[in-house]
Amino acid sequence: MHKIIVALWIATVCTATRGVQDRNKNLFAGPTFRCLDGSFEIPIGQVNDEYCDCADGSDEPGTPACSFELHSVKSDWRFQCSDNSFMTKEILHSHINDGICDCCDGSDEYSSPTKCPNTCAEAHKKAEAEREEREAKRQLGLKKKSSMLEEAKRRRESLKNDIEGFRAKLESAEADRNEAEGRKTKHEETEQAERASIKAKSEAEKELWIATRAAKQAELEEQLKKQPKESEVVICSKWRQTKDCIGSGERSPDDDKNCEDVITDGWSGFCDCFDTETNNEVRHEFDCGHKPLRCSFVCSHNGAEPESVDSVKDEEFKVDDGSSFELAEARDAREQVRSKQREIDDTERKIKETEEDLARDFGPDDALLALKGKCFELELREYSYKLCPFGDVQQVRKGGSHGTVMGRWKSFGEQSYSSWGSKQDYSHMLFADGEHCWGGPHRSTDVHVVCGAENVVVSVEEPSMCTYKMVFETPAACE
Numbered sequence: 001m002h003k004i005i006v007a008l009w010i011a012t013v014c015t016a017t018r019g020v021q022d023r024n025k026n027l028f029a030g031p032t033f034r035c036l037d038g039s040f041e042i043p044i045g046q047v048n049d050e051y052c053d054c055a056d057g058s059d060e061p062g063t064p065a066c067s068f069e070l071h072s073v074k075s076d077w078r079f080q081c082s083d084n085s086f087m088t089k090e091i092l093h094s095h096i097n098d099g100i101c102d103c104c105d106g107s108d109e110y111s112s113p114t115k116c117p118n119t120c121a122e123a124h125k126k127a128e129a130e131r132e133e134r135e136a137k138r139q140l141g142l143k144k145k146s147s148m149l150e151e152a153k154r155r156r157e158s159l160k161n162d163i164e165g166f167r168a169k170l171e172s173a174e175a176d177r178n179e180a181e182g183r184k185t186k187h188e189e190t191e192q193a194e195r196a197s198i199k200a201k202s203e204a205e206k207e208l209w210i211a212t213r214a215a216k217q218a219e220l221e222e223q224l225k226k227q228p229k230e231s232e233v234v235i236c237s238k239w240r241q242t243k244d245c246i247g248s249g250e251r252s253p254d255d256d257k258n259c260e261d262v263i264t265d266g267w268s269g270f271c272d273c274f275d276t277e278t279n280n281e282v283r284h285e286f287d288c289g290h291k292p293l294r295c296s297f298v299c300s301h302n303g304a305e306p307e308s309v310d311s312v313k314d315e316e317f318k319v320d321d322g323s324s325f326e327l328a329e330a331r332d333a334r335e336q337v338r339s340k341q342r343e344i345d346d347t348e349r350k351i352k353e354t355e356e357d358l359a360r361d362f363g364p365d366d367a368l369l370a371l372k373g374k375c376f377e378l379e380l381r382e383y384s385y386k387l388c389p390f391g392d393v394q395q396v397r398k399g400g401s402h403g404t405v406m407g408r409w410k411s412f413g414e415q416s417y418s419s420w421g422s423k424q425d426y427s428h429m430l431f432a433d434g435e436h437c438w439g440g441p442h443r444s445t446d447v448h449v450v451c452g453a454e455n456v457v458v459s460v461e462e463p464s465m466c467t468y469k470m471v472f473e474t475p476a477a478c479e
Contacts, residue, residue, distance in 0.1 A: 016047040018110070019062030019079040021090065033059060060093075067093035082107035083120045087127060140453040141478035145367055148476055152362065152369040162354050170347045177340035184337050187330035195322030202320040209317045217262075234282060236299040237272040239263055247285030259296040265289050273299035360390075361412070363426045367476035371455065376472070378457035385460045387472060393431045393445045406468055407431025407445040427477065437466035445470055451478040 016028050027033065034041045035054035042053045048062040057066025062079060070077055070093060078090035081103030091102045097112040104123040106116025241255035242248070245268045257263065259271075266288060273282040273295070284303035286293070291305045298304065362369040371389040378385045379398070386394045386403065394403035413428030427449050434443030445468040452458075452473020459471045 015062075016044045017062075018048050018107075019093075019096070021061075021078060021080045022088070024061070024077075028061075035059065062096070064093050064096040064098070067096075079108060081105060083118075087124075134451075137453050138451050138478050141451050141475035144453065144475040145478050148367045148370040149365060152366040155369055155372075156358070156366065159354050159358050163351060163358070166347050166351045166354065170344060170351065173340050173343045173347060177337055177344060180333055180336040180340055184330065184333035187327055187333050191325070191327040191330040194327065195325050198320055198322035198325055202322075206317045206319055232300075233277050234273050234275050234299050234302070236295045237274050237281075239269055239295045240272050240283075241267065241269040244268070245288035247287045257295075259299070260294055263290075263293050263295070265292065271295035271298040271303075361424060363476070368426065371474065371476065374455070376455055376457050378460060380460055385457060385470070387447065387457050387470065389429060389447075389472075393434070393447070393468070393470070404443070405434040406443045407434040413446070429472075434466075440465045441467070443468070447472050449474060449477050451475070 016033070017025055020028055028044065028047060031044055032041050033044055033047050035056055036058035037054070037056045040054055042059060046053050047059050050060070050063050050065045052066040052069065053059045054066075055069070057069030058077075060066040060070065061077065077093075079093050079096055081089045081091070083103065083105040089103060091108060095102050096108050097110070099109070099112055099114045101114065101116035102108045103116070104120040105118050109116050236259035238259065239257040239261060241252040241257070243250045243252050247268050247270050249268065252269075255267075256269075263269075263286070268286060268288045270283045270285040271293075273284065274280075275282055282299070284298050293305050357369075357372070362372075368389065373388075373391075375386055375388040375391070377387075382398050384396045384398060385406075386396065388394075390409045392408045393406040395406050396403040408431055410430045410432040411424075413425035413430055415423050415425045429447040429449060431445040431447065432442070434445070436442050443466045447470045449472050453475065455472075455474045457470060457472050461469050463469055
């Protein structure tokens, strides 16, 4: 009788602990079980009886009866497979007795019609082979990491030497620029004086030109007055102005002139004449470009233009302000100043970039510094993916020349867990602010950095639009 009681007790305990995770088994060790929410206590025999005694479903850790309630209260609770000789596997409670063999020993299908073969030995063998492969890769990676550490050390020393060289170059360039500035100031004073002389000379030439033009205009008007009249029969009525420099064009009566006014070559129109013998109107048309004339002369000379009078062009005299004059010595000095300033700007940029590299965190052992300035590619279907640590990530269609930027270096990930142990998660390189995705965000890439025997991109995926995930193996991540 005692043996039967013991057997029943053992069976009850085994049933109560079915599927319970190792870390939670102490909760099911007594004769009673208290619901996780603390609201109710039941005999241990009512655990895993396919009935939800507890409102939170915590009394059914090994059945699918309360999977919704249980995961709502404690989302990390899972059904733990019985075979834990090599590795622990946990599944959602909704997958218990669903006809699919999730556990290698079939313990998740204990009351299902499905008969699950025990494949644990094969699974363990495969897992062990994978573990050994990872370990071999880790050991090889550690050997190669030592050379990366040496390279990182050399590069850091090189950066320090570069800083010193750049600063010496900057000092020399600034001295050369200052010397060139002195020459530039001296020669530009001479240049400005020459420009002022050119302007004064040109202004004097303008005054002479104005005076000459006025005298010539006066001479023209005087000669026109002296022109003999060949006919008293045809008399002048008016100069009729037209538009668009066409004598026969549309009229512009507001610009009409008297018969004695001088009509210069910039005007178009016609001399409106009247024949006193026939009582008929006579018109002589002129397009722009004619010789200066008076309609009184044109009418009396049957439309003829005066031949003996030179044309005076109605134009402006442009003063040369001397700004186009450039003294060769001043020009050369300006170019030397610009050249030295470009050299200074370039050197200052290099100093800033080098200082940033020296201050940048490349991991606790500095091994990731060996990756800076290098790029690694993966060809996948019709694309080639290019990762440049601390630079950018690009996607290039095969045969194409233009790459799409999938993100530019931003930072390491925030620490949640990392084998390096730091406030930064060196196992994730984040690249953001890539090219804008049509109808979506700017492209970004999260690069998962894992231990490997070589520096190689092993996979790329796009879990959501224009947000990429990449796995990069490197000896630098091996510990």
